[in-house]
Amino acid sequence: MSWKDVGQELEDFVQNVYSASLKNEHLKNAKIEKNHIEIGRSGAKHEFDVFYEIKIAGIYHRVGIECKNHNRKITKGMLQEFKAKLDDCNNIRGFMVSAKGYQEGAKTLGKHYGIELINADELPNIYGLLLAHTECLVPNENVYGDPFWTIMQLTEDGKNAGSYYSPTAERMIVLFLSKKSAERVLTASGAKGHAVFGVSRPHLRAICYMSKFFNAKLAIASKLRLEPDGRLLTFEHSYDEILTEFDME
Secondary structure, three states: OOOOOOOOHHHHHHHHHHHHOOOHHHOOOOEEEEEEEOOOOOEEEEEEEEEEEEEEOOOEEEEEEEOOOOOOOOHHHHHHHHHHHHHHOOOEEEEEOOOOOEEEHHHHHHHHHHHEEEEEEHOOOHHHHHHHHOOHHHOOOOOOOEEEEEEEOOOOOOOOEEEOOOOOOOEEEEEEEEEEHHHHHHHHHOOOEEHHHEEEEEHHHHHHHHHHHHOOEEEEEEOOOOOOOOOOOOEOHHHHHHHOOOOOO
């Protein structure tokens, strides 16, 4: 699903993506709004196309998102302007969404300054980025799989990137009954840059909401081992069926 397909302005679509992502029992105090005005340390007013704020364990997580629906790639100068805005504000992490991509100079600056650069056609990945900066929702190596385990992509530094491995060309999230069964599938697939993570009940709720918003299929691998011919036997379930089954409605 793209922002053009649903007939929305880029800012509206980004706001809707975040709103759906934030519907989690751990994120009830989240605030998200368009055209947010922030007063900088200099006293100047700065406007963010989309802005969200959430308090977790006494720490505020604040993200300002710049949406660029230009007919050309974002330049280094445009990124520097956004960086100056962020520098004048208090503890705001910057995301930029571009309809046409980024020039190499802008990519270099974004990586150096820690500004997330997203292409509009890849907007569903913004869910993974949100999870990556909201630690209570991201399975890490210390999370035990109760009730499931799953396979997720890793960042360059070995952290959970927030994106789920799909064994098919279509978007599908597979849940495994054991860690070992997930590891067998990962080894057999030959997929690089992925690892097995535990799925707790809060993580499962987040997965269900993502399935709902992005129309991703959910499947449970009911057998602990692969079929003799190497196939993975799975059974699809709807997000509301899983929410009901695990009393998470």
